[in-house]
Amino acid sequence: MERAPFVCSMELKTTMSFIQLVTISAKNECRARILDLLAGIRDEAREREPGTRIYDIAISKDDQNLIFVWEEYASEEAIQAHRDGAICRDFLRERAELMTGPMKVQRADRLP
Numbered sequence: 001m002e003r004a005p006f007v008c009s010m011e012l013k014t015t016m017s018f019i020q021l022v023t024i025s026a027k028n029e030c031r032a033r034i035l036d037l038l039a040g041i042r043d044e045a046r047e048r049e050p051g052t053r054i055y056d057i058a059i060s061k062d063d064q065n066l067i068f069v070w071e072e073y074a075s076e077e078a079i080q081a082h083r084d085g086a087i088c089r090d091f092l093r094e095r096a097e098l099m100t101g102p103m104k105v106q107r108a109d110r111l112p
Contacts, residue, residue: 017053020079022069023104030098031065037091038069044087051078065100072110 026034038057045052053072060066073079082088095103 017072017074017110019054019108019110020069020071020073021106021108022071023106024067024069024095025100026065026067027098027100028065031067034067034098035059037087037094038067040087041085041091044085045082049078049082049085051075052082 024034035057042055042057045055051074053074054070055072056070058068058070060068071079071082073082083092
């Protein structure tokens with residue numbers, strides 16, 4: 001008896017919002033400065049950016065200089081408003097001196 005081929009198909013629908021995971025490798029002597037800047041960005045986002053749904057900061061259990069930022073935005077306009085904020089611009093301007101290399105940014109669509 002011949003078996004029918006197995007087919008796995010699922011149509012995925014996304015919402016308008018998206019997630020961004022940022023990975024930062026801090027220079028050892030600059031980790032505290034980066035965390036301070038990110039905490040300021042987080043507080044600003046939570047208080048004054050209605051389009052920023054989540055802005056959380058975490059540190060790797062294996063490497064204290066490896067920092068993760070989990071962000072969720074309602075739209076492209078929301079992330080642009082976030083980037084246009086003075087505190088975010090300050091961080092982006094200063095980042096090269098604080099990190100061992102460029103930030104790694106991964107984006108994903110949020111599923112309902």
